[in-house]
Amino acid sequence: MRGILASSIGVTCAAALALPSAPPAAASAGTPVPVADAATRTAGTAEVPADVPGSTRSLPLRPLTHDRASGAVLGLTPRTVPAFSLLGVVWDDPSAALHGRVQVRTRAAGTGEWSGWQDVETHYTEHGADPDTAEAASGQVRGATAPLWVGESDGVEVRVLPESGEPEGRPGDVDPVDTGAGEEQSGGEGQSGGEGAGETDGVSALPAGLRLDLVDPGEAEPDPGEAEPADGAEAPRTGAMTxxxxxxxxxxxxxxxxxxxxxxxxxxxxxxxxxxxxxxxxxxxxxxxxxxxxxxxxxxxxxxxxxxxxxxxxxxxxxxxxxxxxxxxxxxxxxxxxxxxxxxxxxxxxxxxxxxxxxxxxxxxxxxxxxxxxxxxxxxxxxxxxxxxxxxxxxxxxxxxxxxxxxxxxxxxxxxxxxxxxxxxxxxxxxxxxxxxxxxxxxxxxxxxxxxxxxxxxxxxxxxxxxxxxxxxxxxxxxxxxxxxxxxxxxx
CATH class of the missing domain: 3.40.80.10 (Peptidoglycan recognition protein-like)
Incomplete structure (x- = not known):
């Protein structure tokens, strides 16, 4: 059987990293953006048992202090997280669209180097089960961006830049690419402004419950002790199958x-x-x-x-x-x-x-x-x-x-x-x-x-x-x- 092993999990730091391209996070003030019920989601800093075959962690996105350079209103300041290789932004209502851009940059676990900003494909609601089917009506379905593969990483930063409206016609062909190595500074976490700031900064136009999901896919490898066939072909593995x-x-x-x-x-x-x-x-x-x-x-x-x-x-x-x-x-x-x-x-x-x-x-x-x-x-x-x-x-x-x-x-x-x-x-x-x-x-x-x-x-x-x-x-x-x-x- 092909066993699945959890990849090694790093220890979560209590404080965000301070980087040249992004100042330390400011303390959060004011009313936070609505997030998913914590009881139904894995906490971002929760530890996972070593025998779990892969894991998913959710980090609620927070208001960022106003950043005129990038226009980001929600996100996460740079931080250390347990190892992951794939990410996506998720929200509560599967029928809601995210009108804007989601950009991320990540830190490679092996080298400690940060990537440049990458765009995440936000048009993903066109996938999924057909309306009125049991799968679509399960009550468990959520909206999300496309998943982005970033390789084994242990640090992440996110910013969401809302648009005033969605362009007419078919979404454009844009592949996830680096958009710069952090030359634009991100704002710190906190309230974007006083009363009515959510409307001004575009937070209210974004889907409710935005959070970043970090996925560790786990590892799969042959059962120990199983000899490889002489011809090099993989043999069936039936030992201890669930x-x-x-x-x-x-x-x-x-x-x-x-x-x-x-x-x-x-x-x-x-x-x-x-x-x-x-x-x-x-x-x-x-x-x-x-x-x-x-x-x-x-x-x-x-x-x-x-x-x-x-x-x-x-x-x-x-x-x-x-x-x-x-x-x-x-x-x-x-x-x-x-x-x-x-x-x-x-x-x-x-x-x-x-x-x-x-x-x-x-x-x-x-x-x-x-x-x-x-x-x-x-x-x-x-x-x-x-x-x-x-x-x-x-x-x-x-x-x-x-x-x-x-x-x-x-x-x-x-x-x-x-x-x-x-x-x-x-x-x-x-x-x-x-x-x-x-x-x-x-x-x-x-x-x-x-x-x-x-x-x-x-x-x-x-x-x-x-x-x-x-x-x-x-x-x-x-x-x-x-x-x-x-x-x-x-x-x-």
Whole structure:
């Protein structure tokens, strides 16, 4: 079994750090911004037992003294925190939008060096469960920014800069990038001014309960004492699997043995034979005679990337079939190595479940920059698992997220090819042509009203169903080639 170990946790300092680019925090005065009930959130300085596989900490954002240079009204002054690798800003109302900018800078645990300011993608409400579903109406769902991967860090500073109004049209393609190494000074924590200052400084225009969630994804590594197979391939790990881990693994039992860390790739002929086994009674005579399906690619299972199955809902959620695939980017930045991809996915999973209150990770599949494919939401990679990736269009679709930010940066060719291979197989299981169009019915969103029938390309970008910049302009432009390549893999 792949055990998950908590990463080392630093001791929280009682005082904020004093840096050249930011003066020490001022004492808070006046009425604080509303924050989440402390009883329902992990305290920012609380200690976590060493055997906890990863952790999430919430730090309420506080008013900052007026800073004419940056315009920030809420945030956190520089401070030492327990180790984390991923962050995001969360708020109470999932339907509320954050009109403004969220910027962070972090201190690397290994070097002690502070990063420059980075923008966090604030448009994330276009993900999530469809309106009026049990997942959306659970009472646990919250609004949030996209998660940002920063690598192992032990210090953080945050500032929120409100806008007077949201620009018209689709959100722009902006990737998280350094916006300077702290040349602008942040104000200290405290009251921004006297009576009515909240209105003046834009605090009232921001969602209530803003807080920073710091995510330690934990570590996943093979069980001690397990010998590696002679051929170098990873063997199934079934020792001491939890009930949840067994259930998630068993959902792929037709494709791989219990405890498998990867579902192996198949040849075209093997895939066609498997299609008949999996969908034989559902296939028409023509489909049985000439099945259009791409070779099954290798897929790292949830057990392979180290999912803590206790974080998700026990039951799996399904839709009737898969008629289309929506392609996303995670908008989490590109500063990761391929060996770190499992850690990022564990971070996304914890962020989606613990911070946003979803039943499981939202995406059905994820693809890293090296083209490796990962199982997302539990329930079986060959099954029509219902995700929470495209608001209003989670039924009869699958969601594929390329890890990274591709608004201004071209996606790696290996990742694009992997999306083509994955869609050729997944859509082929349901007889769908990657180059065709299909009809979907909106469950309600910010682009199409509930009940609206929409003609969509079988392989679409997130922005085709929702008013969002996702999957980034550069990745979106690659979808035409993805459709052609996927059709070719299917033999069309």
């Amino acid at each position: 009930a949840g881990a067994k259930a998630a693994s068993a959902a792929n039992s037709a494709l791989a043995p219990l405890g498998a860390t990867e579902i192996p790739a198949l040849t075209a002929e093997e895939t066609r034979e498997e299609l008949v086994t999996l969908r034989g009674t559902e296939l028409t005579e023509q489909q049985q005679a000439t099945p259009y399906i791409g070779p099954r690619p290798a897929i790292v299972t949830r057990h392979g990337w180290g999912a803590d199955e206790s974080l998700r809902e026990k039951k799996f959620a399904y839709t009737s079939k898969v008629k289309a695939a929506f392609v996303h980017h995670t908008a989490s930045g590109n500063g990761y190595s391929c060996s770190q991809a499992p850690s990022l996915i564990r971070g996304f999973y914890r962020y989606h479940t613990k911070s946003l209150g979803w039943r499981d990770i939202g995406y059905n599949f994820l693809v890293d920059k090296c083209g490796r494919i990962y199982e997302g939401r539990a329930g079986g990679v060959a099954e029509p698992v219902k995700g929470a990736h495209t608001l209003g269009f989670n039924s009869r679709t699958t969601g594929i997220a390329v890890i990274g930010s591709y608004g201004s940066k071209n996606p790696p060719s290996k990742a694009v090819k992997a999306v083509a291979r994955l869609t050729a197989w997944k859509l082929g299981l349901h007889g769908m042509n990657p180059k065709a169009k299909t009809s979907l019915t909106s469950a309600g969103g910010n682009l199409y009203a509930k009940g609206k029938k929409v003609k969509m390309k079988v392989i679409s970008g997130h922005r085709d169903g929702v008013n969002t910049s996702c999957p980034g302009g550069k990745l979106y432009k690659k979808l035409s080639s993805v459709r052609s390549e996927a059709a070719g893999y299917q033999g069309r």
